[in-house]
Amino acid sequence: MEEADLWGGLFVSVIAWWRARQLQDRQTEARQKERRLKLRRARRLRMKKLHQTWKMRDKVCKQNQLHRFRAHDKWMKAATHRFLSGRLQRRAKVWFYPRSSNWWETTAAAFTDEEWLRHFSVSRKTFNYICTALEPQLKRQDTLFRLCIPLQKRVALPIYKLAQHHCDYKTLGNLFAVGAASVCHCLHDFCTAVIQVLKPQLVEAPNDCELVRMADFFYHTYGIPQCIGVVHGMRIPIIRPPHYYSEQPSRDSYLAIVLQAVSDGKGMFWDLNMTSPTWVTDSSALTESWACEDFPIRMQNLCGSDGGLFILGDAGCPSDNWLLKPYTNTSWLTPEQELFNTQIGQAHSVAQYAFERLKGRWRCLNKRNDCTVEIVKDMVETCCVLHNLCEKNEDTFLPEWIVHDEPIVNGTANE
Known part of the structure; x- marks a missing residue:
């Protein structure tokens, strides 16, 4: 009985302790919850104050920025007003300078046929033909701002x-x-229009009928059978391009573009080739090497691989089965060989005479050209095309245009 009372008292004590501990835990949890609520309210208050501070700063910043914008706008208006007032006080400038056109509209319009030929190297008939042929490429339209060049x-x-x-x-x-x-x-x-429109009509490889006609002409005129043309060349001095400044040429050399052309018996060109700028001298050969790599291939296809047709060249030309050139060792020639050289020399004078007429009619080829390399090549090609056009129309060639070869110093012929 006593033992039961003892266990009962112990059980009551345990129950009392467990309830006291639960009460203590609930009180501790209530205090922690209240503390968390206080911290949350304090954090919310700080965030609210911080947001109000940021809002106030942003408002002040916007006000300062607005003040700066207003000040800048005021300064710009003042500067613009001062600039425009100064501009209005001065005389208004035009975007082109007035020039007198009396020479072209009055003087040149009153030229006689001979005076026109002396100034422009072409007849009025040829000039009108060029205008008609190149009208689609060169004609321009007037605008609201100014009239175009006629x-x-x-x-x-x-x-x-x-x-x-x-x-x-x-x-x-x-x-x-x-x-x-x-x-x-x-x-x-x-130049672009002449190369695109007139060159395919005036400078083109001959067809079969024209080959027969040219071969007959050389045979009946110079006694050389199966000859269809003569190759010759000339030098066009140019100004040194920037990428050539590092080169140190010899003292008597100058930079030039070499033109090699094939002409028929009448002195008209039917094949044109030009080299890249190269250093040459007055004594260097004009045809010691071909200007274009595809030139021998084109001549081979035209003349044939069996040696049916030939092109005449000077002694400095490279040897080939389609090229006919004179004997070089003149000390041991037979009479037949000397006669052969004489006939070739007479036939080769056709090309020399054609180049004389080319340089005489288009005198820009006689002096150093200061344009770029691409423009110089277009100008030379244009001159060759116009030369064929003038020869085809039988324009008068004045004797005073004949240019005598003069030594060239630094790319310019001595006057």
Whole structure:
């Protein structure tokens, strides 16, 4: 009985302790919860104050920025007003300079046929044909701002440039009442149009009928059978391009483009080749090497691999089965060989005479050209095409145009 009472008291004590511990845990949890609520309310209060502070700073920043914008706008208005007031007080500037066009519209229009030929190296008939043929490429439309350059002036200006011994862009602009930049554009457009339109008609490889006709002409005129043309060359001095400044040439050499052309018996070119800028001297051969790598292939295809047709060249030309050139060792020649050299020399004079007429009619080829390499090549090609056109139309060639070969010093012939 006592033992049961003892266990009962112990059980009651345990129950009392467990309830006291639960009460203590609930009180501790209530205090922690209240503390968390206080911390959360304090954090919310700090965030609210911080948000109000940021909002106030942003408002102040926007006000300062607005003040700066207003100040800058006020300064810009003042500066613009001062600039415009100064501009209005001065005389208004035009975007082009007025030039007198009396030379072209009055003087050149009153030229006689001979005076026209002396200035432009082509007859009026040939000039009108060029204008008609190149009208789709060169004609321009008037705009609301200014009138365009007329077609005849756009053709006459580059022809005058090519025909004169030395005429810069500024001089041409004063004569034709245009700017120097317009002169440059007209020259480029004219050369491009001539190469695209007239070259396929005037400078082309002969067909079978023309080959027979040319072979008959050389045979009946010079006694050389199966000859269809003569190859010859000339040098066009140019200014040194920037990428050539590092090179150190010899003292008597100058930079030039070598033109090699094949002409028929009448002095008209039917094949044109030009080299890249190269250092040459007055004594260097013009045909010691071919200007284009595909030139021998084209001549081989045209003349045939069995030696049916030939092209004449000088003694410096490379040997080939389609090329006929004179004997070089003149000390041991037979009478037949000497007669052969004489006949070749007479036939070769056709090409020399053609180049004389080319340089005489288009005198820009006689002096150093200061344009870029690409423009120089287009100008040379244009001169060859116009040479064929003038020869085809039988334009008069004045004897005073004959150019005598002179030594060239630093790319310029001595005057």
